[in-house]
Amino acid sequence: MYVKTTARKTKSGTVRYLHLAHNEWDPVAGRSVPKILYGFGRADQLDRVAVKRLVGSLARLLDPADALAATAGSELVFCESRPLGGTFVLDALWRRLGIDTVLRGLDAKPRRGRPRDTAATERVLFGLVANRALAASSKLAAADWINHDVHIDGLPQTSDDACYRAMDWLHDVREQLEIGVFRQVANLLNLEVDLLFFDTTSTYFELDDPDEPVTRDEHGHPVPDQDGKEGKEGNVGFRTYGKSKDSRDDLPQIVIGMAVTREGIPVRVWCWPGNTADSKLIRQVKDDMRDWTLSKIVWVADRGFSSEANRRYLRQGEHAYIIGEKLRSDSVEIKAALSRQGRYTEIAENMRIKEVKVSESERFVICHNPDAAGRDAHIRAQLIAQLEELIADSDRLPVMKRGELRGRISTKPGLNRYLRVTPGGLLRVDKAKIKTEANLDGKYLLRCSDPHLPAADIARGYKQLLEVERGWRDMKQIIDLRPVYHRLEERIRAHVVLCWLALLLIRVVETTTGDTWHHVRRHLDRLHAGTFTGPTGVFRQRTELSKPQRDLLARLDIPAPKQIIELATASR
Numbered sequence: 001m002y003v004k005t006t007a008r009k010t011k012s013g014t015v016r017y018l019h020l021a022h023n024e025w026d027p028v029a030g031r032s033v034p035k036i037l038y039g040f041g042r043a044d045q046l047d048r049v050a051v052k053r054l055v056g057s058l059a060r061l062l063d064p065a066d067a068l069a070a071t072a073g074s075e076l077v078f079c080e081s082r083p084l085g086g087t088f089v090l091d092a093l094w095r096r097l098g099i100d101t102v103l104r105g106l107d108a109k110p111r112r113g114r115p116r117d118t119a120a121t122e123r124v125l126f127g128l129v130a131n132r133a134l135a136a137s138s139k140l141a142a143a144d145w146i147n148h149d150v151h152i153d154g155l156p157q158t159s160d161d162a163c164y165r166a167m168d169w170l171h172d173v174r175e176q177l178e179i180g181v182f183r184q185v186a187n188l189l190n191l192e193v194d195l196l197f198f199d200t201t202s203t204y205f206e207l208d209d210p211d212e213p214v215t216r217d218e219h220g221h222p223v224p225d226q227d228g229k230e231g232k233e234g235n236v237g238f239r240t241y242g243k244s245k246d247s248r249d250d251l252p253q254i255v256i257g258m259a260v261t262r263e264g265i266p267v268r269v270w271c272w273p274g275n276t277a278d279s280k281l282i283r284q285v286k287d288d289m290r291d292w293t294l295s296k297i298v299w300v301a302d303r304g305f306s307s308e309a310n311r312r313y314l315r316q317g318e319h320a321y322i323i324g325e326k327l328r329s330d331s332v333e334i335k336a337a338l339s340r341q342g343r344y345t346e347i348a349e350n351m352r353i354k355e356v357k358v359s360e361s362e363r364f365v366i367c368h369n370p371d372a373a374g375r376d377a378h379i380r381a382q383l384i385a386q387l388e389e390l391i392a393d394s395d396r397l398p399v400m401k402r403g404e405l406r407g408r409i410s411t412k413p414g415l416n417r418y419l420r421v422t423p424g425g426l427l428r429v430d431k432a433k434i435k436t437e438a439n440l441d442g443k444y445l446l447r448c449s450d451p452h453l454p455a456a457d458i459a460r461g462y463k464q465l466l467e468v469e470r471g472w473r474d475m476k477q478i479i480d481l482r483p484v485y486h487r488l489e490e491r492i493r494a495h496v497v498l499c500w501l502a503l504l505l506i507r508v509v510e511t512t513t514g515d516t517w518h519h520v521r522r523h524l525d526r527l528h529a530g531t532f533t534g535p536t537g538v539f540r541q542r543t544e545l546s547k548p549q550r551d552l553l554a555r556l557d558i559p560a561p562k563q564i565i566e567l568a569t570a571s572r
Helices: 048-059 065-072 085-096 099-104 120-136 141-150 161-173 174-186 278-290 309-312 332-338 370-391 399-409 429-440 454-462 465-477 489-513 516-524 549-555
Strands: 002-010 011-024 033-040 077-083 195-204 212-215 220-229 253-261 268-275 298-301 320-325 345-348 352-359 363-368 420-423 428-430 441-449 526-532 537-542 564-571
Touching: 002 033, 033 332, 065 309, 065 363, 077 489, 085 120, 085 489, 085 549, 099 174, 120 141, 120 161, 120 332, 120 489, 120 516, 141 161, 141 332, 161 174, 161 489, 174 268, 174 489, 195 278, 195 363, 212 465, 253 278, 253 465, 253 489, 253 516, 268 278, 268 489, 278 309, 298 454, 309 320, 320 454, 332 441, 345 454, 352 454, 363 454, 370 399, 370 429, 399 428, 399 516, 441 454, 465 489, 489 516, 516 549
Parallel strands: 195 298, 298 320
Antiparallel strands: 002 011, 011 033, 077 526, 195 253, 212 220, 253 268, 320 441, 345 352, 352 363, 363 441, 420 428, 526 537, 537 564
16 A cells, blocks of 8 residues: 555646555456555645544554554664753753853863864863763763763763863863853853852862872962972872861862852852861952952851951952851950840841941841751750769769769760869859850851941841852762862862853753752653664654743743754765
8 A cells, every 4th residue: 555646737737646545456457556545635735634643543553663663664763762851951051151152262272282172172071061960970981971871962972081181171271261151151140249159168089198299389289390398388289188078087188169149150169289278268269259350249258267367358459258257256356246235136037137346347247046046045955964964973973983074075065065173173064154155046146347238138148158058068969079089180170160060050040940950850851862763864853842841941941952853864
C-alpha cells in the first residue's frame, strides 16, 4: 500500500492528485497494476490534519517500535537521551550576561607554547561551570559527563587535557574576567552595589603534608622563580594548616573570600594561603575593589574584621562600613554602648533596635531579637542545670579530685562561663555572670561609620550578611567546593573561579524565578534531547515541554529550545 500521484493538465496548468493505492496482479496483462483505494484530492489542497488523524489511527494497530519504524523509516534507530533543560537555561543566562563575549574578547596569549582558540575554550569553560551547577565532579569526571551524560550546545565532546588547558588559561585571565563579568552583570541586572557583603570560609585538601613554602607578595600571590624559606614572614605554601571553618584542622586548607551584593549576587572571589588571618584580608579586598571605579560602598562584615586597623583602613576614601562587634569585649566603647539607657524601636516583628553614639566618627546600633532571647535563656538554663549537677557534691571531694573536676569543666566553654571558684577552692555557680549574660540575651552589636545611614538600614543591612553565608553553604553542598583534588596552585584558584561563576548563574536563576535552584533543576533535568540515526544522517529532538518547564522559561524570559535541536546529513 502506498501513496500514488497522478497528474491532469488543465488550462491553468498541471494539477496533481494524491491517491491511496496498492498493486494487484493482472493475469491478462501479466503484471501488477495499481488499484486506487482512496482519493485524497488535489495535492495543493491536501487536508493534512485529516491525514495525520488517519496515520494516528493506523499507528494504534501496531506496537510503538513498529509504529515509529513505519512512520519514520525502517532503519531509524533511537540511540540515546540526554538531559537538556539545565544546560540550556544556564547557557542562555551565560550568553545573556555576556560571559561568553567577555571570555572570547580576553587576551588569548598562548600558554607554554600551546595555541589558544578562545571560542573553543569558552565552550569548555562553560561545560565545566555547568558541571559545577548540575552534577559537581572532578575535572576527569566532568569531561566524561560532557561527552556522555548531557547535551551542551557547541560542545559535543571534550577531553581531560582540554579541560586542564582551559583552567590554566582561566587562571591567567582571571582578573580581566572578574571585572568584565562584574560590569556586564551590574548593568544587565541593575545591581545595587552600595552595600557589599564580605565574608570568608576555608576548604580543605585530603593530603598528608602541606605545600612547600614559597615567597609571596603582600596579597598572597607567589613571586615567580623564588623559593621561600620556612619561617620567614609571608613565605608559606598555598595549602597549609590554619584555623579551619570546616572543623578539619587536621588537613591543609586555603582561605576563600567572597563579595556579595544585597540581592545575593556574588561579584568576586579571592583565595589566600590557609593560615591567613581574617583581619588582613579585607584590606586587600578593598584595594582590589577600588580599581573597579564603583561609587560609595558600605562594607558589611562580621566580627572577625572589627579590629581598629581594619576599620581605619575601610574609612579611607568614600567608603564606610557596618561591622559586627563582640558583646563580651573589654573595649571601653562597647561597654559604654551596652550600658547606655534608652528605648528600643521596633523595625520588624522579630527585631528591635537602639542607636548609641559614643564618638564623632562611629555609631553603635544594639539589635534585639525577642525570639532569640528566649532561646538564649533556655540554653543557659540547661547549661546551669548541667553545671549544678556536676558540682553538686564537689565540696566533699579531696582537693586533688576537685582540681581534676575543675580542669574537665574548663574544657567546656559553655559550662566554664558560669563557674566560680571561691578563695577556698570550692566550686560554685557564678550568679553575677548569669545576670550579666541575661542582659545580652537576643542581642548583637553593630558598629557603623556612615553618619547618614538610618539605624534601621544598618540593622537590615547586617542581617543580609546571611546571603553570604547561604552562598558558602551552596558553594559547599551544591557546587561541591570541598574537598579539592587539584595539586597545582593555579588550578586550585581556577577551580574557585569556576565555582564562583556557577554560583553566579544559580543566584540569577533564583532571584529571577523566586524559587530554589534545587527545585528549578529538578524540573529542568526532565527536559531531554533524544538522538535518532538513520540511513540519511542524525537528528536530535527535544521532548515536549511540561507546564512547569514552560513557566520557568517564561519567568526567565528565555525562548523554548527548538523542537529539532540538530540535523546532520550522513556523509557520502
